[in-house]
Amino acid sequence: MVVCSMEYDVCRNERLSCRARKLLDQEIEFISNPCFGDANLESEIPGDFATSSMGAWVDPGQGASSSGGSTTISRLCRADVLSAEEEKKLFRSFNFLKYKANQYRSQLDPDWVTEDQLELIEQLLHRAQLVRDEILRRNMRLVASIVKKCTTTGVSFDELFSDGCLTMLKAIDKFDYSRGFRFSTYAYHAISNFAYRKIANRKKERAKYKQLPPEQSMEETGAVKNPLMGTDTWDELSELLNQSIDTLDEREQLIVKSRFALGKHRKTLTFQKLADQLGISKERVRQLEQRAVAKLKAVTQGTRLELIRDLVCD
CATH class of the missing domain: 1.10.10.10 (Winged helix-like DNA-binding domain superfamily/Winged helix DNA-binding domain)
Known part of the structure; x- marks a missing residue:
């Protein structure tokens, strides 16, 4: 019985060590801010977000003719646009949660780690992910309005919309709210530039295809x-x-x-x-x-x- 208990402890420690090493290998990027040193800031971070709708991604492989695709996009674009103050709070929360996760992660020793330490870091990263999804959800309308102007016969709306969402996620990671301008301005340039590049590349591909001999x-x-x-x-x-x-x-x-x-x-x-x-x-x-x-x-x-x-x- 003692031997079984010891084997269980060894296996458990190995699992904890493995989880710790994965966290140490994972780079946590965030935009720092002087206010992160405020001890009262953590109490102002929202606890949860209703992001279940974010699970219904539009698969670019489905194409514009897929049943339900347009309905899904329409539903995702119903969220209210963020006010300047809401936007500031969400981006502050997003980066602060990753800042705290990185802070605790730097103290990890994979050979001497507890379940509570790992759960705290993983919970902070999960909460940051929820905030990120909420920012995306509240900006879906912007993505749709941009790609609607870029849609051509060679690139469908659904494909550009899916790519636009991925581009916006990258923009969320890089946006510094403390500079004073709105996220929509930053995201607009990122998404439209990506869309126009994709359309230009698609035209080049189509031109090259047409130059191929028939057989x-x-x-x-x-x-x-x-x-x-x-x-x-x-x-x-x-x-x-x-x-x-x-x-x-x-x-x-x-x-x-x-x-x-x-x-x-x-x-x-x-x-x-x-x-x-x-x-x-x-x-x-x-x-x-x-x-x-x-x-x-x-x-x-x-x-x-x-x-x-x-x-x-x-």
Whole structure:
């Protein structure tokens, strides 16, 4: 019995030590302020926020045609805009909580750490995350208003909105409220600059795609036949694809045809080969393939096309 108790204590200490090391490896960035030395400041920090709505993110892979996407965005944009004083308090709370977490973290010794020490730091970081989400929630309307002006045929509103939210999160981390100007000014430039860069890059990608010879994607050296797909299956998928291909943009069509051997010569291309052709990263090709397949599945639910993920040649 004593041995079991000792083993339990050893395992528990190892778990605590592991948690402590993860916290020590995690960089806690915050914007410092002289008021953080005020002993009474902590009592002014709000305790919690109703941020459950933040769980409903818009997946950029769903596209503008996804059911419920616009409704979700509309719901997220209903929050009241922050007043100058509310904004100041939230950013002060956000950075102060991370400041305190970093302060306690600097005192950690992974070999001699208690559960209470770790829970205190983790709770402070969790509260900071809630404040961050609240700032984002209250600025959703700003994101929507910016990306609505930037939407083009090559980049959907949903995609820009999702990217805009991620850009705003980064802006929240870097914003210094003590300089006296509003966060909306800072965020507006960050989001609009990102959106215009994305649109410009997308235009370059589309231009490069149009310069490719018609059957280059199927004729490239290094393309391999798809041995997993019989003639009947290939014919069926080809027919389904032709019926639903208009739901994809030109680049997605190229990727789907190349990846699933649905072209004239029944050959597949690797992610790297497509990345080289389109002038984008290998991971970006993978993401575009996933988005395209999600669109096709949505419009061909219950058909053989649902099996397409099992037929990919990586």
